Amino acid sequence: MKRERIIDYYSGFDEWGRLEREPLEFIVNMHYIREHLPAGGCILDNGAGPGKYAMELAKLGYRVTLSDLTPVSVDIAQQKAQELGVMQQFDGFHVLDATSLSGIADETYDASLMLGPLYHLQAEAERVAAVQELHRVTKRGGVVYIAMQSRIRMSINSLRSPQQWKPNDHMGAIRSFIEKGIFNHQDEGRFTGAYYFNIQDVTPFMEQHGFATEALIGSSSLGAMLTDEQQQYWRDRDEYDELIRYLIEAAKDPSILGISSHLLYIGRKK
Numbered sequence: 001m002k003r004e005r006i007i008d009y010y011s012g013f014d015e016w017g018r019l020e021r022e023p024l025e026f027i028v029n030m031h032y033i034r035e036h037l038p039a040g041g042c043i044l045d046n047g048a049g050p051g052k053y054a055m056e057l058a059k060l061g062y063r064v065t066l067s068d069l070t071p072v073s074v075d076i077a078q079q080k081a082q083e084l085g086v087m088q089q090f091d092g093f094h095v096l097d098a099t100s101l102s103g104i105a106d107e108t109y110d111a112s113l114m115l116g117p118l119y120h121l122q123a124e125a126e127r128v129a130a131v132q133e134l135h136r137v138t139k140r141g142g143v144v145y146i147a148m149q150s151r152i153r154m155s156i157n158s159l160r161s162p163q164q165w166k167p168n169d170h171m172g173a174i175r176s177f178i179e180k181g182i183f184n185h186q187d188e189g190r191f192t193g194a195y196y197f198n199i200q201d202v203t204p205f206m207e208q209h210g211f212a213t214e215a216l217i218g219s220s221s222l223g224a225m226l227t228d229e230q231q232q233y234w235r236d237r238d239e240y241d242e243l244i245r246y247l248i249e250a251a252k253d254p255s256i257l258g259i260s261s262h263l264l265y266i267g268r269k270k
Helices: 003-011 015-021 023-036 052-059 071-084 124-137 151-160 171-180 199-208 221-225 228-236 240-250 254-259
Strands: 042-046 063-068 090-095 109-114 138-149 211-218 262-269
Touching: 003 071, 015 071, 023 052, 023 138, 023 211, 023 221, 023 240, 023 262, 042 052, 052 063, 052 071, 063 071, 071 090, 109 124, 124 138, 124 199, 138 151, 151 171, 151 254, 199 211, 199 262, 211 254, 221 240, 221 254, 228 240
Parallel strands: 042 063, 042 109, 063 090, 109 138
Antiparallel strands: 138 262, 211 262
């Protein structure tokens, strides 16, 4: 995937707003991020976009370094840090490619996040490079959080709404996608070319590159199956908070992984 396409897409896409409009992914991820974090220290948010997670970590008192491929996103992150009064918690805002974290020293961070870059690295060599770079800059024993997309969930989306996911609007294309995990949206301006993992490949891939697995979470959990109308039912009953608690608990059930569009791998550097 050419970097220019990724930069162009995110320069015009409201990623901060997406996480506000679809909060479940953020809520679930932050629950499990906090559960595994050290009590304090320095964190890298690599591929941070406008910094939604970085701001939350800064509020919790961590020292944060933010990096992203898209200059516009890095600028927005700096603005958000100023607006939220957490600029003093940041050690830097950098425009960097996840496959080459130039200028960041080895074993710098107690924890590292990479919640987006692997979506867009369609070549295996680039995915390996990004994971190896995260390994390099994380301290031994440090925790990492890496987001991936589910191949089976995307195939379900294609089967249910083929006109929304062209060229996956015929079985030949869907079978090719299931085999390779590569998707390039036919409609201009839609989600950029992407790579989707088989669930069973995630843990071996990460362990092959120097991490010990702690958890694999379905970030969108069962919420991926609920319409707005269905969620409203639980709000009307004043049970929405209980629903969220249940969805957080369900996110770690292995049977949920296949229907969750986003996955969160949690591991430690060996």
